[in-house]
Structure formats: C-alpha cells, structure tokens
Amino acid sequence: LLPIILSPLIVSCQRAYNYSKDSYCPNEIFKCLEGKKKIEIITNKGAISVELDGTSAPLTSGNFLDLIKKGVYQNSVFHKVINKPKPFFVQAGDPSLRIGPNKDWLVGNGIYIDPEKGYARFIPLEISLISDQKPRYNKLINNQSFNRIKLKHKKGSISMARSEPINSASSQFYISLRDLPELDGRYAVFGKTISGIEVLELIEEGDYILEINIIE
Numbered sequence: 001l002l003p004i005i006l007s008p009l010i011v012s013c014q015r016a017y018n019y020s021k022d023s024y025c026p027n028e029i030f031k032c033l034e035g036k037k038k039i040e041i042i043t044n045k046g047a048i049s050v051e052l053d054g055t056s057a058p059l060t061s062g063n064f065l066d067l068i069k070k071g072v073y074q075n076s077v078f079h080k081v082i083n084k085p086k087p088f089f090v091q092a093g094d095p096s097l098r099i100g101p102n103k104d105w106l107v108g109n110g111i112y113i114d115p116e117k118g119y120a121r122f123i124p125l126e127i128s129l130i131s132d133q134k135p136r137y138n139k140l141i142n143n144q145s146f147n148r149i150k151l152k153h154k155k156g157s158i159s160m161a162r163s164e165p166i167n168s169a170s171s172q173f174y175i176s177l178r179d180l181p182e183l184d185g186r187y188a189v190f191g192k193t194i195s196g197i198e199v200l201e202l203i204e205e206g207d208y209i210l211e212i213n214i215i216e
Contacts, residue, residue, distance in 0.1 A: 025058050029121070030066035032058035037065065038194070038215040043078075044207050048175075048196035049215075050158055056128040056150040057135065057190035060160055060169070063123050064190065067095075067171050068212045072112060075099045080174075081205040087177035090203045091161055095171050099208045112171035125166040126188045127151075138166050141185030153180035156193030156200065175200060 025032035033054025041048040052061040067073065075098040082088035095112045112121050128135040129148040141149060153159065157176045160169040175193065176183075177200065193200060 025062075030062050033061035033065060034058065037061065039065075039068065040213045040215055041073075041196075042210045042213065043199065043203065044210060045202045046196065046199035048199050049194050050191050051194050052158075052191040053151060057126050057188060059123060059135070059137075060126045060188050060190040063121075064173070065214065067093075067112060068214060072171055073209050073212050076209045078203050078205060078207045078209075081203055081207075083177055083201075083204075087201075088180070089174040089176050090200065091172060091174040092209060093161070093172035110170075110172070121170055122167055123160070123169050125162070125169070126190075127185065140166065146181075146184055149184055151189035151191075153183045153187075153189060154192065155179055156197055157189045158191045158193070159183070159187045159189045162187065177201065 033052060035054050037052045037054060039050050039052060041050060052064065054061040072095045073093060076092045076094065077097050077099055078090050078092045079094060079097055080089075080091040083090075094110050097110075113119065114121060124137040125139070126135045126137055127139070127141055128150040129141070129145060130150055131148065151157070153176050155176055155178050159174055159176070161172040161174050162169040169188065
C-alpha cells in the first residue's frame with residue numbers, strides 16, 4: 001500500500017498554524033463550507049467537474065475553496081500519478097511545484113505558506129460518520145466503523161494528501177482512479193467528480209492544472 005504523502009514536506013523555519021479543537025469551524029483564517037459547491041478543474045488535458053461536500057467535510061472543503069481563491073492551484077503540476085499496472089490516484093497541489101515559462105517544473109516546499117502571515121497552514125484529518133452530528137477530527141477510523149463513513153474513496157473522489165501526522169494536510173490533494181477502500185478512515189475525502197472522469201484517466205505525471213473555477 002502506497003502512502004498518500006506531501007512530496008516534498010519541508011517546513012524549514014516557517015511557523016506552522018494548527019487548528020485547536022475549538023477553532024475548527026468557524027475559524028479566523030477561512031470560512032468552512034456550508035452545503036455543497038461545484039468547481040471546475042481545468043487541466044492541460046481537459047476539464048474535470050467536482051462537487052465539494054461541505055455538509056460532511058466543512059473544514060477541508062473550506063480550506064480548498066480558500067486556496068482556489070488565492071490562486072494556489074494555478075499551474076500546479078500533477079507530480080504523482082499512479083495508473084499502472086493498476087489505477088490508483090493522481091496527486092497535485094504543491095503550491096510552488098508549478099509549470100514554469102518553459103514548461104519546466106519549479107520545485108517548492110510541498111506545503112502552503114501564507115505569504116502575509118508567514119506560517120504554514122495545516123488542517124486536521126476530518127471524517128464524518130453516519131449518526132454523528134459533527135465530523136471527527138484527528139481520529140483514524142477503525143474497521144468497526146468503516147461502514148459508517150459518509151465520504152468514502154470511490155472512483156473520482158477528491159481527498160487531502162498528508163504526511164504521517166494526521167494533522168499535516170495542507171494544500172496537496174489526490175483524486176482516486178478507482179474505489180480505494182483501503183484508504184477509508186485514514187485520509188479525508190471531501191468531494192467527488194461529477195463529470196470528466198475520461199479526462200482524469202488521461203492525466204500523466206507532468207500534466208498540470210491551468211486554473212480552478214468556482215461554479216456555484
């Protein structure tokens with residue numbers, strides 16, 4: 001099983017902001033998403049329409065929308081694509097791993113660092129279970145609760161990448177190329193592909209995002 005990790009993960013001397021229990025939703029950095037929101041990921045291979053689920057993943061969806069508005073994903077490279085011998089996922093979202101003027105990769109530090117405040121943004125693992133009123137944060141879900149997970153790794157689901165600490169998700173994300181139940185309960189799913197699966201299947205390592213548009 002391959003881990004979904006931030007690549008590379010270098011914080012250096014930057015301060016990191018981690019959300020406390022009392023500041024998940026709402027918080028002072030960005031607004032959590034209420035309800036659902038459609039976005040369109042425009043790649044060099046075509047467009048992929050995605051529905052973000054703020055009902056089940058309000059913090060993770062809100063973080064993603066905020067980063068879209070800041071232009072973090074413009075020209076972001078799909079730096080990790082695993083589609084052989086068996087489809088797995090495509091990963092992008094390193095804010096400074098971008099396609100340069102000559103289509104070369106501009107390698108960055110793997111995480112989003114707020115240019116105004118100077119700290120790295122990390123968000124907690126967020127998973128909602130059926131019958132729970134609120135999502136669970138920074139808790140891995142065990143086998144006994146798998147069937148209660150609201151947002152599972154289905155083909156086309158969008159999820160946050162992270163390193164080993166469960167509160168280390170920043171800006172990198174991945175989209176599943178098939179159902180991946182082995183990742184359920186370990187990574188935060190926050191939406192699904194509603195059209196453009198055929199484009200998603202064309203993505204290769206080195207392809208990139210031109211822009212992401214918020215539709216409704």
